[in-house]
Amino acid sequence: MAYSDFKLSELIKTFSLTLSETVDLFADVNEVECSENLAFNLKENIPLAVAIGTEKARSEMIIVPILLEMKRRLKHQISLFSGTDFNVDFDKGLNGICDFIISLSPEQLFVKAPVITLVEAKNDNIKSGLGQCVAEMIAAQLFNEREGNDIQLIYGVVTTGELWKFLKLEGKHVSIDLSNYPVGNANKILGILLSTIQDTKIDE
Structure with a gap:
C-alpha cells in the first residue's frame, strides 16, 4: 500500500481523524501580488499546459513557477522537492512518491524536518x-x-494547475477548504501559500 492507494473515508477511520469541510477557509488571507515574471510565465504557459493535457505539463508549466515564486519570496529559506520518495512508515502505508514537498529548512540535498506542506x-x-x-x-x-x-x-x-484546493491538518483534525481557487487568481494562491509558512513559524 502507498499514499496513492488511500481514499479519504478510509483514512478518517484508519487514523481516527475528524474532518471539517469549510467554505473559504483562507478567506482572511491577503493576496500577494505576483512578480511580473510569474505573471508573464503563467500567461504564456497555462494555454500550452492545458492543450498538452498531461499532469506533467501542468506540474512543470503552472505549479512549479508558482512554488518557485514562493521560495524566492521567502529568500530560499525553505526547501522544495519534486517527485521525491517519502517513505515514513511502510506498515501503515505511509510511503511512496510525493509530487512536491516543502520543508521549513534551506537544506536542499535531502528532505529534512520539519516538512510543512505537501502538494x-x-x-x-x-x-x-x-x-x-x-x-x-x-x-x-x-x-x-x-x-x-x-x-x-x-x-x-491538491491542484490541477488551473484549480487549487487547500487542506490543513492539526493534530487529528483535517480541515478541507471547499473553495477551489482558480489560477487566474494567482495572487490569492500565492498569498495562501506564503501564509502557511508564516502560520507554521508562529506555531513552532
Missing part, C-alpha cells in the same frame, strides 16, 4: 487526490515527530 498534482480531478494528499500530510506529521520537530500544522494542496 499533489492531478490532471483533472481534484477530489480523487484528497485521500492521497491527506495520507502524505499524516506522514509528514509522523516524520516531524520522529525528528523532534513537533510542528502543530501541516498543510496540503
Whole structure:
C-alpha cells in the first residue's frame, strides 16, 4: 500500500481523524501580488499546459513557477522537492512518491524536518487526490515527530494547475477548504501559500 492507494473515508477511520469541510477557509488571507515574471510565465504557459493535457505539463508549466515564486519570496529559506520518495512508515502505508514537498529548512540535498506542506498534482480531478494528499500530510506529521520537530500544522494542496484546493491538518483534525481557487487568481494562491509558512513559524 502507498499514499496513492488511500481514499479519504478510509483514512478518517484508519487514523481516527475528524474532518471539517469549510467554505473559504483562507478567506482572511491577503493576496500577494505576483512578480511580473510569474505573471508573464503563467500567461504564456497555462494555454500550452492545458492543450498538452498531461499532469506533467501542468506540474512543470503552472505549479512549479508558482512554488518557485514562493521560495524566492521567502529568500530560499525553505526547501522544495519534486517527485521525491517519502517513505515514513511502510506498515501503515505511509510511503511512496510525493509530487512536491516543502520543508521549513534551506537544506536542499535531502528532505529534512520539519516538512510543512505537501502538494499533489492531478490532471483533472481534484477530489480523487484528497485521500492521497491527506495520507502524505499524516506522514509528514509522523516524520516531524520522529525528528523532534513537533510542528502543530501541516498543510496540503491538491491542484490541477488551473484549480487549487487547500487542506490543513492539526493534530487529528483535517480541515478541507471547499473553495477551489482558480489560477487566474494567482495572487490569492500565492498569498495562501506564503501564509502557511508564516502560520507554521508562529506555531513552532
